[in-house]
Structures are given as structure tokens and as C-alpha cells.
Amino acid sequence: MSRVQPFEWEKPLVELEERIKELKRFCSRAKLDFSEEIANLERKAWTLRREIYASLTPYQRVLMARHPHRPTTLDYIRLVFDDFVEFHGDRTFRDDGAIVGGVALFEGQPVTVVGPQKGRDTKENVARNFGLPHPEGYRKALRLMKQAEKFGRPVITFIDLVGAYPGVEAEERGQGLAIAQCIEGMSFLKVPIISVITGEGGSGGALALGVADRVLMLENAWYSVISPEMCASILWRDSARAAEAAALLRLSPTDLLKFGIIDDVITEPLGGAHRDHAFTGMQIRAFIRRYLAEIKRIAPERLVEERLARFRKLGQFREKRLAEI
Amino acid sequence: MMMNLEEAPEGLWTRCDGCAQMVFSKELEKTGFLCPTCGHHFRIGAFQRLAMLVDEGSFTPFPPLVAANPLDFPGYEQKIKQAQEQTGLDDAALVGKAAIQNTDCMLAIVDFSFMGGSMGSVVGEQLVRCFERATAERLPVVVVSGGGGGARMQEGVFSLMQMAKTVQAVGRHSRAGLLFVSILTHPTMGGVYASFAALGDIVLAEPGALIGFAGPRIVAETTREKLPEGFQTAEFALEHGLIDAIVPRPQLAQYVSRLLEWHR
Incomplete structure (x- = not known):
């Protein structure tokens, strides 16, 4: 993996870690014993790391969600499942590389997996269209989910995309319609659905894969109707004020849990999922195991009823008082 | 957007x-x-639309709802108040029971002049109630959309959830074998189009109406392409197979009443 600049807020930590490394090198070269000093510094680094990552602002979490080394959907599929075969295409137009899907084995049980796929480098990103799906991507997703329903296997979706692709051809082929149909299809699907928001949950393009019985979210992920950059450019005509917009949008897992939008927050390794893919994968696996066991027991009709009821109650408004009329 | x-x-x-x-x-x-x-x-407001579309005196609105400010978004209350004063509406949707040339239906009109016709919790809830009551009373639904604002930014994720909520209400109404006529007027974009508005059994549009998911400016900025002539207009949507027909406004009431009649 290419070297990535640390975030601004990580710099004190990175400096300290460098000092520890240097001291260790010096000790081994000079055959000196500074183990006590080193242990002290390591404790200090640990505390500092905890402090830094415990107090991230909403926008810092957004940036973490976009970290170039953060695991992608295919990484999670490899880490969370025992086996996987990828299926392609919407059977109508083409295969959209921005969405991957297929059948996987989860602890011995076949499940259908779907999720957007971001690239790691320029070449991959071109092939994956930066993880921005076209209508045929959503149609592939829906096709695979219907297949899951036919064979009675649960659906797991991963969500990590800024939005559906805003392009001429995407519009020509009915981007809005494809999203609406995907939402509709998931809403009434007679098998258990778990969605894991692993990175970015941007607007309708994300919701189209997120109409689930249980919605889980990684600690450094965001989910909202609009990206903080777009929100800032609408509010102040200045996308550089994205950090302020991120705070206003309440797009972090803690807020979303409070709002009843998500069911649980999956803890990431200290410093973010990119620091330890395997650990993050294990965490997700444990959460899926737990929630799948919970919803697998529910009869299909009741499952759909409960899913609809979950979304039915989302929204805040008040009845107009008589005096106001 | x-x-x-x-x-x-x-x-x-x-x-x-x-x-x-x-x-x-x-x-x-x-x-x-x-x-x-x-x-x-x-572009016309909800009350003008109502006067042109439904039988005089036939409209009974649903109990009014007003927006809360779930995110404590700065300036949202003032924006709502201002829009209410300017439009005479409680929020961007006017919803109720009506008759179109003697056929009963549930009707919703999304008005662009109220915060761009954007969908927040109130619009979502009113639309859901519209479809739920139509399902209970076994009536068709007619929705006139004019929501260029898509999902309402100021309610953040709550607006996003209205997309799921409204789609589900449409789905239940549809599964009860009932008719939904979706009429797209200028402009119907974003989360409004990508939820209930796209899912009509019959989707009609007014001539020249802008219809799509991403706004043309965003598309132009992202792709750095010159947009094709007439991009995202009703005529463009018709050509690409996204809508059933374009109906000029003077013929709309007659056109819709015929559809309601045939699906009775």
C-alpha cells in the first residue's frame, strides 16, 4: 500500500511514534538499555491515541470514512465470509463495477451479499467509477436480492458511497427510478436483511441499499441526505466549510443511534478501520452473527411488517394547534 | 439540491x-x-393546481402538520415560517381527498414554491397518510409532484428516511391492487423523484418539466461534459422510456379522470 499522509490531528501522535522508533533503533545500535523510557513513551502514545480518537469531530470521522486505506466492500467480504462467488450484471444493459454482489458463506450459511466498491488507485477507481453506481448497478443489486428471496437466504449489504453517479447516461437510464425500485424491492423482501454502513452513506444512493431489518454502522462512518461539502456549498457557497456542515447534519453514528436510524455502532480499532483490517472484519462478523440470529427466527411476513413499521415511524413533526389555524 | x-x-x-x-x-x-x-x-402553486384539477368544492384537506426541527438546524424555523407566509401552505404538500370529474381519489400536490418543494418529515408523513387512507378506502391516488429540492437538507437523515417511508406506502397501496397516477411537473428531482414520484402505475409529465435524479448543474460539474439538448426534460424522459406520456396542462383533468374511470 502506498504511504498516506497522516491527518492533521494525528500529527502529534505520529511524531511521538517516530521518536519511539528512533529511540529503539538507537538503543539496539548502541547496545543501551532505555526500556523504561521506551515503555513510558509507549504509554504516553497510547494515552494520546485514546484522547485523539475519543474526541473526533463529525468531520474528522467523515475524513476517516474516506481514508484511502480503509477496507472496501470486497475486503470486508473476504474478511467476514468463509467463501464467496461474485455474480455480475443486471441482465439488461451491462455489469456495473461500482456495485459488487454474489453469494457468500457466513459461518456455513449461504447469504447474498451486495455493496458498492471503491477503488484503491486511479486505475481501479476508473473501473469502479469511484464507487458511484449507475442505474444498472442498482438493478443488479435488486436482481441479486430477489434471487436471495427465491432461495430463502438472508441478505447482507455493505454501504460505502458518496452517492449515485450524477451522469448523463445514468439519467438517461433512469437513475431515480432505479433507486426507487431498489428501495421498494428491499422494503418488501421476505428474507432477513442486515445493512452495514462501513464508510460513506451518501443520500438516496446509499439508502437504496440500506432498507434493512437491522442497520449497523462502523464508528467512523457517516450517513445523511447530503455530503457535508455539498451542504456547505448550498448554505454558504463554500464547500471548504464542510466541517461546520458536518456538525449541523448530525451524520455521526452516535446521533443516528439516538434518532433510531441505526441499531448499533461497530467499534473500530483505535485510529480507524484502516489500521487493522482483520480486527475490523472480526468485529463486523461478530455483529452480523448476533443480529442475524435475532432476525432469522422471525417469520417472513412478520419480518416485512416489522421492517415497514421501523421506517413508518421515522420523521419528526407536530400537529398544527387549533390556535394556529 | x-x-x-x-x-x-x-x-x-x-x-x-x-x-x-x-x-x-x-x-x-x-x-x-x-x-x-x-x-x-x-410554474403554478398548489392552490392554483387544485382549482384546475379537481371538482369545485370537492377537496377536503387532511389535518395540517407542521415541521419540527429535528436537527436544530440553524434558521430552519424562520425558513418554514417565511415559506408559510409566502405560500399559505403549512408545508410543501397539499394533501386531501378530492374528486376529479366526479371520480373520488386521494390527492397530493407538492408545491415548488414552498422551500423548493423539498420533502422533509411533514411532506413524507402527509404522503404516507394519503396512500394509507387510499388503501383503507380503496381509492386511487393522484400525486402532482414539483419537488426540485428533492429531500430537504435541513432535516438531514430524517428527510432521507421519508424516501423509504413514502415508497413503502406506495408499495402497500399498489399491492392492494389500487391505481397510482404520478404527475411530474417542473421540476421533479432528487429524493422526490427517486422515491414515490417515479413509482406511479402511470407516470405523466407536463411539457418541458425537468425530471431526474441529479440536478443538471451537478451533472455538468461532475462529468465536465456538455449536456445534451433538452437534457432531463419531460420530452427527454419520454424518449428514454421513463414516463408514459406528456400531457399539456389544459388537458390534464380530463386525461386523469379518464384513467381513474377506467380503473374503477
Whole structure:
């Protein structure tokens, strides 16, 4: 993996870690014993790391969600499942590389997996269209989910995309319609659905894969109707004020849990999922195991009823008082 | 996604966006807000639409709801208040029971002049109630959408959830074997189009209406391509197989009533 600049807020930590490394090198070269000093510094680094990552602002979490080394959907599929075969295409137009899907084995049980796929480098990103799906991507997703329903296997979706692709051809082929149909299809699907928001949950393009019985979210992920950059450019005509917009949008897992939008927050390794893919994968696996066991027991009709009821109650408004009329 | 679109006609004279001719405003009222020269459809408010579409005195609105401010978004309450004063609406949707040429239906009109016709919790809830009551009373639903604002930014994720909520209400109504006629007017974009509005059994549009998911400015900025002529217009949508028909405003009531009649 290419070297990535640390975030601004990580710099004190990175400096300290460098000092520890240097001291260790010096000790081994000079055959000196500074183990006590080193242990002290390591404790200090640990505390500092905890402090830094415990107090991230909403926008810092957004940036973490976009970290170039953060695991992608295919990484999670490899880490969370025992086996996987990828299926392609919407059977109508083409295969959209921005969405991957297929059948996987989860602890011995076949499940259908779907999720957007971001690239790691320029070449991959071109092939994956930066993880921005076209209508045929959503149609592939829906096709695979219907297949899951036919064979009675649960659906797991991963969500990590800024939005559906805003392009001429995407519009020509009915981007809005494809999203609406995907939402509709998931809403009434007679098998258990778990969605894991692993990175970015941007607007309708994300919701189209997120109409689930249980919605889980990684600690450094965001989910909202609009990206903080777009929100800032609408509010102040200045996308550089994205950090302020991120705070206003309440797009972090803690807020979303409070709002009843998500069911649980999956803890990431200290410093973010990119620091330890395997650990993050294990965490997700444990959460899926737990929630799948919970919803697998529910009869299909009741499952759909409960899913609809979950979304039915989302929204805040008040009845107009008589005096106001 | 907000766009700069022409203002609703006001004042004595109005410039037509279709042919740039000046039109006498009184004349516009007589034509149903169509340019007498080129036929351009001016945007109209929910009450004007209601008057043109439903039988006089047949409309019974649902109990009014007003927006909360779930995110404590700064300035949202003032924006709502201002829009209420300007439009006479409680929020961007006017919803109730009506009759169109003697056929009962549930009707919702999404008004662009109220915060761009954007969908927050109130619009979502009112639409859901509209479909739920229609399902219970076994009535068809007619929705006139004009939501260029898509999902309402100020309610953040709650607005996003209205997309799922409304789609589900449409789905239940549909599964009960009932008719949903979705009429797209200028502009129907973003989360409004990508949820209930796209899912009509029959999807109609007014001539020239902008219809799509991403706004044309965003598409142009992202792709750095020159947009094709007439991109995202109703005519473009028809050509690409996304809608059933384009219906000029003066024929709309008659057209819809025939559909309701045939699905009774």
C-alpha cells in the first residue's frame, strides 16, 4: 500500500511514534538499555491515541470514512465470509463495477451479499467509477436480492458511497427510478436483511441499499441526505466549510443511534478501520452473527411488517394547534 | 439540491422562459399559466393546481402538520415560517381527498414554491397518510409532484428516511391492487423523484418539466461534459422510456379522470 499522509490531528501522535522508533533503533545500535523510557513513551502514545480518537469531530470521522486505506466492500467480504462467488450484471444493459454482489458463506450459511466498491488507485477507481453506481448497478443489486428471496437466504449489504453517479447516461437510464425500485424491492423482501454502513452513506444512493431489518454502522462512518461539502456549498457557497456542515447534519453514528436510524455502532480499532483490517472484519462478523440470529427466527411476513413499521415511524413533526389555524 | 429556476409569475407583465416574450399576467391566468405564444408551462402553486384539477368544492384537506426541527438546524424555523407566509401552505404538500370529474381519489400536490418543494418529515408523513387512507378506502391516488429540492437538507437523515417511508406506502397501496397516477411537473428531482414520484402505475409529465435524479448543474460539474439538448426534460424522459406520456396542462383533468374511470 502506498504511504498516506497522516491527518492533521494525528500529527502529534505520529511524531511521538517516530521518536519511539528512533529511540529503539538507537538503543539496539548502541547496545543501551532505555526500556523504561521506551515503555513510558509507549504509554504516553497510547494515552494520546485514546484522547485523539475519543474526541473526533463529525468531520474528522467523515475524513476517516474516506481514508484511502480503509477496507472496501470486497475486503470486508473476504474478511467476514468463509467463501464467496461474485455474480455480475443486471441482465439488461451491462455489469456495473461500482456495485459488487454474489453469494457468500457466513459461518456455513449461504447469504447474498451486495455493496458498492471503491477503488484503491486511479486505475481501479476508473473501473469502479469511484464507487458511484449507475442505474444498472442498482438493478443488479435488486436482481441479486430477489434471487436471495427465491432461495430463502438472508441478505447482507455493505454501504460505502458518496452517492449515485450524477451522469448523463445514468439519467438517461433512469437513475431515480432505479433507486426507487431498489428501495421498494428491499422494503418488501421476505428474507432477513442486515445493512452495514462501513464508510460513506451518501443520500438516496446509499439508502437504496440500506432498507434493512437491522442497520449497523462502523464508528467512523457517516450517513445523511447530503455530503457535508455539498451542504456547505448550498448554505454558504463554500464547500471548504464542510466541517461546520458536518456538525449541523448530525451524520455521526452516535446521533443516528439516538434518532433510531441505526441499531448499533461497530467499534473500530483505535485510529480507524484502516489500521487493522482483520480486527475490523472480526468485529463486523461478530455483529452480523448476533443480529442475524435475532432476525432469522422471525417469520417472513412478520419480518416485512416489522421492517415497514421501523421506517413508518421515522420523521419528526407536530400537529398544527387549533390556535394556529 | 437547489437550482435557480424562474420565479412564479407576478406583477403586471411576465417574461416567458420559453420564448422570452412579455406576457400580460391577466392573460396568463386565463390560459392556465401557459404562454399564449409558445405554450410554455409556467410554474403554478398548489392552490392554483387544485382549482384546475379537481371538482369545485370537492377537496377536503387532511389535518395540517407542521415541521419540527429535528436537527436544530440553524434558521430552519424562520425558513418554514417565511415559506408559510409566502405560500399559505403549512408545508410543501397539499394533501386531501378530492374528486376529479366526479371520480373520488386521494390527492397530493407538492408545491415548488414552498422551500423548493423539498420533502422533509411533514411532506413524507402527509404522503404516507394519503396512500394509507387510499388503501383503507380503496381509492386511487393522484400525486402532482414539483419537488426540485428533492429531500430537504435541513432535516438531514430524517428527510432521507421519508424516501423509504413514502415508497413503502406506495408499495402497500399498489399491492392492494389500487391505481397510482404520478404527475411530474417542473421540476421533479432528487429524493422526490427517486422515491414515490417515479413509482406511479402511470407516470405523466407536463411539457418541458425537468425530471431526474441529479440536478443538471451537478451533472455538468461532475462529468465536465456538455449536456445534451433538452437534457432531463419531460420530452427527454419520454424518449428514454421513463414516463408514459406528456400531457399539456389544459388537458390534464380530463386525461386523469379518464384513467381513474377506467380503473374503477
